[in-house]
Amino acid sequence: MTKDPSPALSAAACAGSNIAFVKYWGVRKEPPDAGQPLNPSISMTLREAVTTTRVTFRPGGPPERDALILNERPGPPEALVRVTRVLDEVRRRAGLRAPAEVVSANNFPTSTGVASSASGFAALALAAAAAAGLPCAPQDLVDLAHTGSGSACRSLYGGYVLWDASSGREAGATSVRQIVAEDYWPLVDLVAVVSRRAKKVPSTEGHLLAWSSPFLEARLSQARTAARIVEKAILDRDFETLCRAMEAETLSMHAVMMTSQPALLYWLPETVAVMGKVRSLREQGGIPCAFTIDAGPNVHVIALPEAAPEVRRELEAVPGVEEVLFCTTGGGPRLLEAGGPYE
Ligand code: PMV
Secondary structure (H helix, E strand, O other), rough: OOOOOOEEEEEEEEEEEEEEEEOOEEEEEOOOOOOOOOOOEEEEEEEEEEOOOOOOOOOOOOOOOEEEEEEEEEEEHHHHHHHHHHHHHHHHHHOOOEEEEEEEEEOOOOOOOOOOOHHOOOOOOOHHHHOOOOOOHHHHHHHHHHOOOOOOHHOOOOOEEEEEEEOOOOOOOOOOEEOOHHOOOEEEEEEEEEOOOOOOOOHHHHHHHHHHOOOHHHHHHHHHHHHHHHHHHHOOHHHHHHHHHHHHHHHHHHHHHHHHOOOOOOOHHHHHHHHHHHHHHHHHHOOOEEEOOOOOOOEEEEEEHHHHHHHHHHOOOOOOOEEEEEEEHHHOOEOOOOOEEEE
């Protein structure tokens, strides 16, 4: 007869995705700073786009290796590799050897330009640390979340969040802080979905390709300035300044992408059509809205809440826009007292 295995260690957490106003693009290659960002980034945490994740370590019991269930199906092998990397660090910190079962679900469709890796790895970091009995303050989790995905470390805080890239930190450490909480300045993110195809070149590859662009240095200096301007615009609730800085900043990131070798062109004709529509709504219509675009063709349109219904209607009328998702400013991740995905 086999002995009863030790009790399972289990916890569940949920976290919101985020949209960056100043984007992170490009990572350092050399240790001890390998993987650290080349420029500071600033994002807004999203309330409506959430991942819920349960992590269960079973000392002495099945599974034999880490297992991942994503949206009720076995997760893709490349996602499991990244999940295991985070779990390995949790096991190292906690002195654990047990494999874990990770059950994760997004409440928003994937491949719509809302980053499920940001919310996913923030929720994973919190749930895994809690299950293993490790400290769970956001600062304790930033390196764990970053191990899975860079932008995930910004999802460890609610509201508006700065991920710093300045030197003088402890080598290899990730530095993230909240600028202000979500209720300081509620903004809206309307995502104009023009394609649901998964991107051809994942951001992990793109971050290394950035070095091959002749425009990287110019972009980095522009992004550092943009981070200062955007942080102040958030503190001042100055939407006009935010709009200008955010659009210029996303265009400079895409200039680096387009001039990398090989070149990364994430836009579609419909992407440009939405950008034109946003510009004309703002410049001719006086409607407070501005665009920002991640590593994909879908366009995030940031707006003041009172303008959101009209912006949404206008975006839905642009030919090629399949759907417009609606998100507001959200809080930080939280542990779920009981339950979790599928319970
Ligand atoms: O976190 P990653 O490795 O998926 O990179 C995110 C890159 C951008 O979404 C384009 C920008 C950002 O800062 O979120």
